[in-house]
Amino acid sequence: MEALGVVAGLVRSSFLVNAVYTESAREYGLTVQQGQLLCVLMAQPYGMGELGATLGLEKSSLTGLVDRAVRRGLVRREPVPDDRRAVQVVLTGEGRELAEDFYGATCRRIEGLASGLPPADRDRLATLLGRVVEDNEVPTVFLDAL
Amino acid sequence: MEALGVVAGLVRSSFLVNAVYTESAREYGLTVQQGQLLCVLMAQPYGMGELGATLGLEKSSLTGLVDRAVRRGLVRREPVPDDRRAVQVVLTGEGRELAEDFYGATCRRIEGLASGLPPADRDRLATLLGRVVEDNEVPTVFLDAL
DNA sequence: GTCTGTAGTTCGTGGTAAGAACTAGGTATA
DNA sequence: TATACCTAGTTCTTACCACGAACTACAGAC
Numbered sequence: 001m002e003a004l005g006v007v008a009g010l011v012r013s014s015f016l017v018n019a020v021y022t023e024s025a026r027e028y029g030l031t032v033q034q035g036q037l038l039c040v041l042m043a044q045p046y047g048m049g050e051l052g053a054t055l056g057l058e059k060s061s062l063t064g065l066v067d068r069a070v071r072r073g074l075v076r077r078e079p080v081p082d083d084r085r086a087v088q089v090v091l092t093g094e095g096r097e098l099a100e101d102f103y104g105a106t107c108r109r110i111e112g113l114a115s116g117l118p119p120a121d122r123d124r125l126a127t128l129l130g131r132v133v134e135d136n137e138v139p140t141v142f143l144d145a146l
Numbered sequence: 147m148e149a150l151g152v153v154a155g156l157v158r159s160s161f162l163v164n165a166v167y168t169e170s171a172r173e174y175g176l177t178v179q180q181g182q183l184l185c186v187l188m189a190q191p192y193g194m195g196e197l198g199a200t201l202g203l204e205k206s207s208l209t210g211l212v213d214r215a216v217r218r219g220l221v222r223r224e225p226v227p228d229d230r231r232a233v234q235v236v237l238t239g240e241g242r243e244l245a246e247d248f249y250g251a252t253c254r255r256i257e258g259l260a261s262g263l264p265p266a267d268r269d270r271l272a273t274l275l276g277r278v279v280e281d282n283e284v285p286t287v288f289l290d291a292l
Numbered sequence: 293g294t295c296t297g298t299a300g301t302t303c304g305t306g307g308t309a310a311g312a313a314c315t316a317g318g319t320a321t322a
Numbered sequence: 323t324a325t326a327c328c329t330a331g332t333t334c335t336t337a338c339c340a341c342g343a344a345c346t347a348c349a350g351a352c
Contacts, residue, residue, distance in 0.1 A: 004272055004279065006256075006260045006268050007253050007256045008276075009274075009279060011256060012275070012279045013159075013275045014159065016278070016279065017156050019202055056168075110152075110153045111153050113156065113282055114278055115281075116277065116281035117278065121274055121277075122152050125155065125274040125275070126151055126152040126154075126155045127150075128263065128270060128271040129158070130154075132260055132262070132271070133150065133155060133158045133162065135259075135261075136162055136262075
C-alpha cells in the first residue's frame, strides 16, 4: 500500500466527511446546505450579510436558502430595531431542536470516522488539523465548542 | 485558544478543502461535480454504473452530469462492444487537457493549505488521514497516484 | 422463447448558486 | 434641506445538481 500524500489525504477525508454529512442531513430531512445553516445559527442569530460571508455564499443565493428554511418553519427573519433594512435570521423552536439533533448525530458519525485510531493518534490528528484550519482562517461553519 | 476536537478539525478542514475545490473549479469554468467527474476519468474510462458508485450518485443524477459534460466537449460516450446496453464514458482530448490543468492547480492549492506545517508534521498528517481514509474505504474520487 | 435482471435514459420535483437589476433605508456633505 | 452615495436584502433569470419512478432496450437463464 502506497503512502498517501497530504493532498490526497485531505481531499479524500473531505470527501468522506461530505458523504457523512450528506447522509446525516438526509436522515433528518435536510439538505447539506440547510444543515449547515442550522448549525451556524445554533451559536447565534446572523444578518444575511454575515451569514453569506460565513457560508461563502452570495447574498442572492442566501435569500433562497433562508426562504426555504422559513417555509419549513426552521428559521425566522426578525427585524433589527436600529436598521430597518436589515434582518436577523433566527432559529425557531422547531429549528433549534432539529439543529441540535442533527448536530449531535453528525458529530457522532464524524467521530466514528476516526474511531479506528488510538486516542493518542486522534489527538495528534486533531492538533494537526487544528493548525491547518487556523493557518487558513476558516470561518466557523460548524462548531467551536465541542 | 481552545484545542479543536477531531470532529471539528475534520469538518472544518473539509469545509476548507471544499472551498478550495470550488474556487479552483470556478476558475476553470467547471462546477465541483464536473471537476470531480474529470478527475475520476483521468485514471480510466468508466461505465455509468461504476461512475455512480464512485461518485456516490444515483444513475439518474449521473445521466445529466455526463450530458452536460458531453455538451461541453469534455467527455464522450462510447459503446461497449460486448454489451450494447452499456456505455463507457471517456475523456475527450480537450477534456483530458482541462482535467490535467484543473487537477494540477487544485493539488497545488490544497497542498498550500498544509504549507504552514513543517514537513515532518505534514507527513504525520498524511499518515493519519491515510489511516482514516483506509478505515472507511473511501472510493477513490480524486487520486491514487500523487 | 419467455422471464427476469441489468444498463441507462426520461421526466417531474425541489433545491443550489450566481450575476444583474432593483427597492428601500441609511449616511455624508454641500 | 437636498443631493449623492452607500448598504442590506430581494427579485429575476439562467444553469446546474440530485433524486425517485417509470421506462426502453439489451443480456442471460431456464
